[in-house]
Structures are given as structure tokens and as C-alpha cells.
Amino acid sequence: MTHNPDTPEPLSNLSALGAEPDMNLWELRLYVAGRTAKSVAALENLKKICDEHLAGRYQIEVVDLLVHPQLAKGDQIVAIPTLVRKLPEPIRKVIGDLSNTDRTLVGLQLRPAKS
Amino acid sequence: MSLVIKNGSLVGHALPKAPTGIDGLDEITGGGLPRGRPTLVCGAAGCGKTLLAIEFLVRGAMEFDEPGVFMSFEETSEELAQNVASLGFDLDELERQRKLILDYVHIEPSEIEETGAYDLEGMFIRLGHSIDTIGAKRVVLDTIETLFGGFKDGAVLRAELRRLFRWLKDRGVTAIITGERGEGTLTRHGIEEYVSDCVLLLDHRVAEQLSTRRLRIVKYRGAAHGTNEYPFLIDSDGLSVLPITSMGLEHVASEERISTGIPRLDAMLGGRGPYRGSTLLISGTAGTGKTSLAANVANASCVRGEPCLYLAFEESESQLARNMRSIGLNLDTWSKQGVLRVIATRPTFQGLEAHLTAIHKQVSEFKPRVVILDPLTNFIKAGRQVEAEAMLMRLIDYLKAEQITAVFTSLTHGGSFLEQSEIGISSLIDVWMMLRDIELGGERNRAMYILKARGMAHANQIREFHLTDDGIELKNVYVGPEGVLTGSMRLAQESRERAATVTRKQEVERRRRELERKRSALEAQMAMQRAQFEAESEELALLLRQEEDASERLDLDRQGMAESRQADGPSEYVPPTSHSKGSKGERA
Numbered sequence: 001m002t003h004n005p006d007t008p009e010p011l012s013n014l015s016a017l018g019a020e021p022d023m024n025l026w027e028l029r030l031y032v033a034g035r036t037a038k039s040v041a042a043l044e045n046l047k048k049i050c051d052e053h054l055a056g057r058y059q060i061e062v063v064d065l066l067v068h069p070q071l072a073k074g075d076q077i078v079a080i081p082t083l084v085r086k087l088p089e090p091i092r093k094v095i096g097d098l099s100n101t102d103r104t105l106v107g108l109q110l111r112p113a114k115s
Numbered sequence: 116m117s118l119v120i121k122n123g124s125l126v127g128h129a130l131p132k133a134p135t136g137i138d139g140l141d142e143i144t145g146g147g148l149p150r151g152r153p154t155l156v157c158g159a160a161g162c163g164k165t166l167l168a169i170e171f172l173v174r175g176a177m178e179f180d181e182p183g184v185f186m187s188f189e190e191t192s193e194e195l196a197q198n199v200a201s202l203g204f205d206l207d208e209l210e211r212q213r214k215l216i217l218d219y220v221h222i223e224p225s226e227i228e229e230t231g232a233y234d235l236e237g238m239f240i241r242l243g244h245s246i247d248t249i250g251a252k253r254v255v256l257d258t259i260e261t262l263f264g265g266f267k268d269g270a271v272l273r274a275e276l277r278r279l280f281r282w283l284k285d286r287g288v289t290a291i292i293t294g295e296r297g298e299g300t301l302t303r304h305g306i307e308e309y310v311s312d313c314v315l316l317l318d319h320r321v322a323e324q325l326s327t328r329r330l331r332i333v334k335y336r337g338a339a340h341g342t343n344e345y346p347f348l349i350d351s352d353g354l355s356v357l358p359i360t361s362m363g364l365e366h367v368a369s370e371e372r373i374s375t376g377i378p379r380l381d382a383m384l385g386g387r388g389p390y391r392g393s394t395l396l397i398s399g400t401a402g403t404g405k406t407s408l409a410a411n412v413a414n415a416s417c418v419r420g421e422p423c424l425y426l427a428f429e430e431s432e433s434q435l436a437r438n439m440r441s442i443g444l445n446l447d448t449w450s451k452q453g454v455l456r457v458i459a460t461r462p463t464f465q466g467l468e469a470h471l472t473a474i475h476k477q478v479s480e481f482k483p484r485v486v487i488l489d490p491l492t493n494f495i496k497a498g499r500q501v502e503a504e505a506m507l508m509r510l511i512d513y514l515k516a517e518q519i520t521a522v523f524t525s526l527t528h529g530g531s532f533l534e535q536s537e538i539g540i541s542s543l544i545d546v547w548m549m550l551r552d553i554e555l556g557g558e559r560n561r562a563m564y565i566l567k568a569r570g571m572a573h574a575n576q577i578r579e580f581h582l583t584d585d586g587i588e589l590k591n592v593y594v595g596p597e598g599v600l601t602g603s604m605r606l607a608q609e610s611r612e613r614a615a616t617v618t619r620k621q622e623v624e625r626r627r628r629e630l631e632r633k634r635s636a637l638e639a640q641m642a643m644q645r646a647q648f649e650a651e652s653e654e655l656a657l658l659l660r661q662e663e664d665a666s667e668r669l670d671l672d673r674q675g676m677a678e679s680r681q682a683d684g685p686s687e688y689v690p691p692t693s694h695s696k697g698s699k700g701e702r703a
Contacts, residue, residue, distance in 0.1 A: 033236040041231075065237060069244035076221045077237035079266065095266075096231035107228025 026050075026058040027087035033080045034066045038097045042081040045098035053110050083108075130337040133181070133253070133289040136174025137167065138476060139356030140330075143345055145338055148313055153283050153290040155310040157301045158317030163328060163349055164293040166202075167317065168255040169195065170353045171291055173204045175253045176214035181289075183253035184216045184245040186238075188261035192217035202353045216245045222265030229267055235275040239282060246286060254283060254290040263304045280309045301333065312336045318344070327466035330356055346468030348476070357472040357509075366515040368392070368570075373485075373520060376415030377408075379578065379589035380548075385571030389546045391484075392518040393569070394511050396491075396541075398525040399550030403561050404582055405524040406430070408550070409487050410439045410446065411587055412522050417449040421484035424477055425457045428493040432457040443586045456481050462493040471506050475513065486514060491523040511543050545569045550580060553592075553601045560601035562592060579605070 030046060032039030043062060050058045065072050065080070075084050075093075085092040085108055094107035132146035141147050148154045148171070156164050172183035187195060195217060196206040209215035218241060245251065259276070266272050283290045292310060294302030301307045307314055314333040319326060329344040347356040372387040381388035389395055395412070397405045406429075416423040425446075427435055435457060436447040449455035458477060462470070478486060491507075514521045523544075541547065547566040552559045561580035565573045578589040579601050593600040593608050600608050 031237065033240060038232050038234070045231075065240045069240045072237050072241040072244070073218060077241070078220055078222060078235055078262075079227075079233045079238075080236040080240075081233060082237065091226070092228070093226045094228045094230050096229050096233040099231035103228055103230045107230060 024057045025087060026054050026085065028058060028060045029075065029084045029086055030060060030062045031072070031075065031077045031080060031082045031084070032062060032064055034064065039081050041097040041099060042083070045101070045104070046083060049098065049101060049104055049108075049110075053105070085109075132338075133175070134179060135171045136178045137170055137354050137356065138352075138479075139345070139347070140167075140354070143330075143356060144313075144332065144335065144340055148289055148291070149336070149338070150289050151284065151287045152312040153280050153292055153310050154313040154315065155292050155294055155302070155307055156315045156317065157294040157296055157307070159296040159319060162296075162317040162319040163347070163354065164317055165190070165195075165257050166199070166349060167315075167354055168257050168291045168293055169199055169204065169206075170202075172215060172253055172255055173199075173206075173209065175289075176209055181252035182214045182216075182249040183255065184218065184242065184249070184251045185255045185257065186218045186220060186242055186245070187257050188220050188222065189258055191219045191221075195219075202351060204353075213249045216249055216251070218242075218245055222261060224265050227265065233268075234271065235262075235279070239279065243286075246288060252288060254288045255293075256290065257293045258295060259292050260294050260302060260304050260306060276306060276309050317347075327468045329468065346466075346472050348469050348472035350473070350476075352476075355472055355476050357468065357475050366392070366512070367518075369518055373419070374415050375408075376411040376418070377587050377589065380587075383565055383574035383576075383578065383589070384546065384568055385573055387571075389520065389568070390570065391520055392515055393520060393545035394515070394543060395520070395522045395546045395548070396525055396544040397522065397548045397550065398527050399563075400527055400552060403550035403552060403563075404580055404587070405526070405550060406435070406489055407439070407442055407582055407587060408548070408563075409489050409522050409524050410435070410442075410444050412485060412520075413455060413487050414439075414444045414446065414449070416483075416485040416520075417452075417454045420454065422453075422481055423449075423455050423485040423487065424474075424481055424483035425455060425487045425489070426474060426477075427457055427459040427489055428462045429490060431459045435459070441584070442582050443584055456483070467503060467506050471510055474510065478514070478517065478519065483519060485520045485522065487522045487524075489522075489524045490526050492526040508543060541567075553599065555601060556604040558602050558604075562599075562601060563589070 028046070028050070030043060032042065046060060050060065063071050065077065079095040081095070081097060083094040083098065092108060094104055098104045131150040132144070132148065133150040134141050134147035156167055158164050169185060172185055175181040175183050185195070190198070199206060206215060206217060210217065220238065220241070242254065246254065262272060263269070292306065294306050297303035301314065301316065313335045316331045316333050318329045318331070320329065328347050328349065330347045331344045332340045332342065345356050347354055369391040371391040372389065373391050374381050374388045397408050399405050413423045413425050430438070432450070439446050446455060446457070450457060456477070511521060546568045548563055549566050550561060550563045553562050562577050563580045564577045577592050577599065579592045581588040581590060593605040
């Protein structure tokens with residue numbers, strides 16, 4: 001059962017964009033488990049990367065699994081922290097505290113993988 | 116649950132166990148898996164790990180009221196539900212009843228980019244959430260080694276696995292973790308080092324195109340357990356392990372005798388038939404009536420109202436029923452009444468152990484008093500000689516311990532030494548009946564004799580064996596100066612003998628009459644001679660009297676003459692006898 005009927009509630013809307021769907025909108029979701037060093041670092045690193053590469057066209061929601069453990073199933077979360085690129089499709093996952101910016105960009109396909 | 120037991124203070128019964136509910140597994144583990152601890156089940160692909168794990172959960176939920184969580188890393192929940200639906204497990208229904216949660220953890224390495232420090236807290240949270248949702252007591256992780264394919268950082272993974280097993284113990288859930296068998300190690304990624312309480316190894320071997328599944332307890336800390344490899348079976352009811360092991364020879368020998376259904380045969384076996392719980396072997400060449408004899412024993416058991424399990428390896432149930440009807444046995448009636456169960460399979464259908472596991476399962480379920488295996492020889496084909504003997508010994512021990520009378524038939528091949536059981540099981544057999552053909556006078560007749568019968572005086576004679584419309588008849592064979600005769604030659608010889616007897620009787624009668632005649636002739640002759648003799652002796656007596664009279668007269672005459680001559684003495688007297696005799700002869 002890969003589909004989860006529960007819809008995650010956005011905890012943090014950093015970018016309040018209009019209702020019209022934008023092909024360029026990046027919808028990102030960061031799964032954390034409490035306020036650990038790793039999750040704080042991940043969120044900070046993510047914001048930095050987004051501001052640099054996706055200024056004005058991204059949306060981040062942070063899901064704390066300690067609060068909403070049932071949400072882990074929907075996006076098949078095993079590792080923490082996990083960043084999920086919901087849009088644009090296809091879904092991409094990046095795990096870790098995003099401290100390696102190059103790998104994060106590759107993972108989010110903001111930069112082609114090095115040969 | 117704190118189950119921290121220091122080394123050295125481990126006592127066998129100190130470790131609480133969670134029954135698996137799986138046939139036989141609880142017996143060999145002495146009650147189940149260690150409660151509140153993780154157990155590793157490892158084995159190669161397709162050996163039944165997942166099934167064992169899921170049955171553990173399903174039985175736990177249904178029989179022991181212990182809800183369970185199945186975390187699958189390989190198969191989706193739908194696939195799992197479909198896979199086990201054939202075993203009668205309705206996972207969806209159990210999920211609806213909140214007794215089971217299936218959680219499919221999908222890890223796609225190509226979708227995952229590692230960008231820094233991480234841990235597997237997500238998995239812990241998912242598992243913890245599932246456990247809390249239904250109050251699970253049992254957890255399965257299948258196959259957790261898949262994680263090693265999804266994450267690159269081995270060090271993190273190992274640390275997290277160690278934490279996971281610690282965490283599972285702290286949660287107090289009884290867990291099964293499955294692992295893929297590795298080269299020279301129990302699991303490919305060595306996760307056995309994290310699980311120290313109980314390790315089960317499943318194996319799926321193929322020998323001569325027949326596969327056999329086996330289970331072995333590699334480790335079970337703090338509990339006595341069997342160390343053998345136990346064959347197990349996956350069938351329509353799930354998994355069953357064959358717990359028969361070193362039974363020893365402790366079974367109680369019954370004094371009770373049971374009938375074979377053939378009065379003459381019972382008579383041959385010490386007059387009252389074989390002992391209950393003994394092992395009977397009927398061996399013989401093709402077409403000597405082994406199956407018919409075995410079916411008779413089955414029939415007799417049914418007549419007594421005792422359930423009988425008939426394992427046919429050559430004929431289908433309906434064929435057996437039809438053929439036995441020709442000798443007056445209505446096996447299908449018994450089948451309908453539920454007192455007879457016929458299981459017909461080809462021996463090559465599965466491996467030897469699988470057969471035995473299946474038999475064991477049937478026996479424990481149906482509880483027969485008589486088990487018939489027809490024929491053993493085909494059954495042996497499903498395995499190698501040594502294995503076959505060992506397994507058969509286990510089966511016999513098991514049946515004996517249950518006081519079940521076993522009847523095996525065995526085909527001996529023409530030409531070879533008939534009394535040789537090709538599988539060398541003679542020492543396991545209590546009563547051995549040999550059926551053989553005797554070819555004489557252009558016909559083939561069946562004969563049987565008892566090669567051995569432990570603990571009873573048995574007939575040592577060969578009996579002729581007849582299959583009639585009314586069943587089996589045993590007849591004395593003709594043993595005489597002409598040798599052993601059977602069939603029509605026996606009949607001919609018997610009538611010849613009858614004719615000879617009549618002739619002999621007539622001859623005796625004739626002789627007797629002749630003697631009688633002779634006797635009466637002799638007697639008549641004797642009477643005549645006696646009469647003649649008497650007549651002669653009478654005449655003689657008359658003559659004697661006359662002679663006496665005459666001599667008296669002569670004396671008187673002489674005295675008269677002497678007186679007249681005045682003689683003074685008788686000196687010149689000449690005795691008169693010679694004269695008188697002579698004169699008498701002249702007169703006669």
C-alpha cells in the first residue's frame with residue numbers, strides 16, 4: 001500500500017505562492033524526527049540551496065514523524081532526514097543532512113551528475 | 116520487558132517462549148521462539164523464510180491473540196496477501212480486525228541520493244507506530260538485508276541494525292528477522308552477529324530432481340533443542356516440520372492382537388493375528404497379491420471401526436477401490452464413512468522427507484490405527500538408499516510410539532533372491548510375509564509363507580494363496596514325494612491320491628474275504644478229520660475190550676487145564692501176550 005490516504009499538512013510554508021499551478025513550482029517535503037542536530041542542519045542547508053537555486057519558486061513543508069508517525073508510510077521514509085521532491089515529477093529522494101551541497105543538487109537534479 | 120539474563124545463569128525453562136503454532140516447530144524448539152527477543156531465520160531464496168514468518172504472525176494473531184506487524188522490504192502488501200491466500204490466510208481480514216499490519220517498505224537505490232549524516236529513525240518510527248496501533252506482540256522484518264542494497268553507508272547501517280535489535284528487545288516484541296544465506300556465512304551481510312538468541316536455518320536441497328526442505332536450529336540460547344535437520348513441508352495448510360527425531364526405542368509393546376481380516380492368516384500368526392502397533396511387511400514379486408492382502412488388513416481395521424490411512428503410491432483411489440471390489444472389499448464405502456482415508460500420490464511427486472512429513476501430518480490429523488504404505492519400494496525411489504533407510508526408521512519409530520500398526524508392501528524383483536529386502540529394512544520389520552509364485556504344470560499360482568513373526572509361534576508352512584470373489588483364501592499346498600504342488604496340479608494329485616486310496620481299500624477288502632473263506636474251509640476240513648479220528652478211536656476201544664475179554668477167557672482156560680493136569684506151579688508158564696498178540700493180529 002504505497003498510497004497514503006492521509007494528506008500531510010504543511011507545517012511551514014516558506015513561499016506563499018498563488019493558487020494557480022506553476023510548471024516551475026518546486027514542491028519539497030522534508031521529513032525529520034524531532035529537533036535533532038541533523039534535522040536542524042538539514043532544514044538550514046535546504047533553505048540555503050533553495051534560495052540560491054530556486055528563489056521564489058519553491059515550497060517546503062517539514063514533516064515531523066514524531067508528531068505524525070503515520071506519514072512515514074506514504075513517502076516510504078526509512079532514513080531521517082529525507083528530502084522528497086514532490087514536484088516537478090518524477091519524485092526524487094535525498095537523504096542525509098544535505099551538508100554535501102553538490103550531491104544535494106545532483107539528487108534534486110538541479111545539476112547534472114558528474115561523469 | 117527486561118530479560119537481561121547474565122551468562123551462566125541461563126536455565127532451560129527460564130526463557131519464556133512464544134508458540135509459533137506451526138506444526139512441529141514448537142516441538143523441536145521446546146515451545147516456540149524466545150519471547151520478547153528477535154529470532155533470525157536465514158536461508159537461500161525460495162526456502163520458505165517469508166512463509167514461516169507470516170505463518171508465525173497469522174497463527175499468533177488467530178490462535179494466541181498476539182497481534183503482529185509484518186514489515187516487508189521485498190514484497191508489497193498485496194503480493195504478500197496473494198501469496199499466502201492459497202494457504203488459507205486472509206491477511207486483509209486480519210488487517211481489518213486490527214490483528215495484523217502489513218507495512219511494505221520500498222527502497223529504491225536509484226531514487227536515493229545520500230548527502231550527509233543520516234540514520235534509520237524513519238523505519239523505527241514506522242515500526243513503532245504500527246506496533247502501537249494494534250498493540251502488536253510479534254514483529255517480522257522480511258528481509259532486512261535488503262537495506263544493505265539501498266544504503267551505501269555500511270557503518271551507519273550496521274550501527275542502526277544493532278540499535279534496531281536492541282530496540283526490538285526493549286519493546287518486548289517477539290520478532291523474526293529473515294536473512295539471505297551467504298557464502299560460508301549464515302547471512303549475506305552477517306546480520307547473525309546482531310541476533311544471538313535464536314537462529315533457524317532453512318534449506319532447500321534438490322537431489323535427483325527432487326527437492327526437500329529442511330530446517331535446522333543453529334542456535335537457541337538458553338534452551339535445549341534438537342540439533343538435527345528436520346524436513347519440513349509447505350502445503351495447503353502452511354508449514355509443517357517433521358519433529359520425528361531420535362525417538363529411541365522406548366515405545367511400549369502392546370499385548371493386543373489384531374486380525375488381518377483373513378482367518379487362516381491369523382491362524383498362521385500364532386492363532387490370533389499380529390500384535391497391535393507392530394510393523395508388517397508384505398513382500399513379493401509383481402502380481403502376487405500384495406495390495407489385495409494389504410487392502411484386507413485395511414478392511415479389517417475399518418470393520419473394527421478403527422480409522423485406517425492408506426497411502427497408495429501406485430494406484431489412484433478409485434482404481435484401488437475398483438480393483439478391491441473384485442475380491443469383495445468395498446473400500447469406497449469405508450471412505451464415505453470416513454473411517455478410511457486413501458491418499459494417492461506419485462512417489463516422485465516430492466522428496467522422501469516431504470513424503471514423510473506429509474504422512475506425519477496425515478497421521479497426526481486423522482489419527483489412524485492402521486497405516487498402509489503401498490508400495491514401499493516406489494516410495495524409496497524418491498530418495499537415496501541410506502536416506503530412505505534412515506527416514507523409514509523414523510517413520511516406523513513414530514508409528515510404533517503411537518501404537519499404530521503399519522503395513523508396508525514391497526516389490527521384489529524376479530530373479531533376485533526373494534528373501535532379500537532391497538532396502539535392508541528387515542531388522543525393522545516385526546512380521547514379514549512373503550508372497551511368491553510357484554510355476555508348475557504350465558500355470559502360475561500364488562503362495563505365501565511367513566518369513567518371520569516376532570514374539571509369536573507362527574506357521575512355517577507354505578500356504579496357497581487364492582484371490583476369490585469373496586476375498587482371500589489360504590489353502591494348504593500339497594507337499595508329498597512329488598514336491599510342492601499347487602493349483603490344478605495339486606487338485607490332480609489330490610484326486611489321484613483319492614483314487615489310489617479307494618483301490619487300496621478294495622484290495623484289502625478282497626484279501627480279507629479270501630482269508631475268511633480259507634478259514635472256513637480249513638475249519639470244515641478240521642471237523643471232518645476230527646469225526647474220522649473219533650470214529651477210529653471208538654473202533655480201537657471196542658477192539659481193546661474184545662481183546663481183554665479174550666485174554667481173560669484164555670487165563671481161565673489155562674487154569675482149568677492146569678488144575679486138570681495137577682500142576683504144582685506156574686514155572687513153565689510162557690507169557691501169553693506175544694502169542695495172543697500174534698494170534699489176535701491174525702484174527703484181525
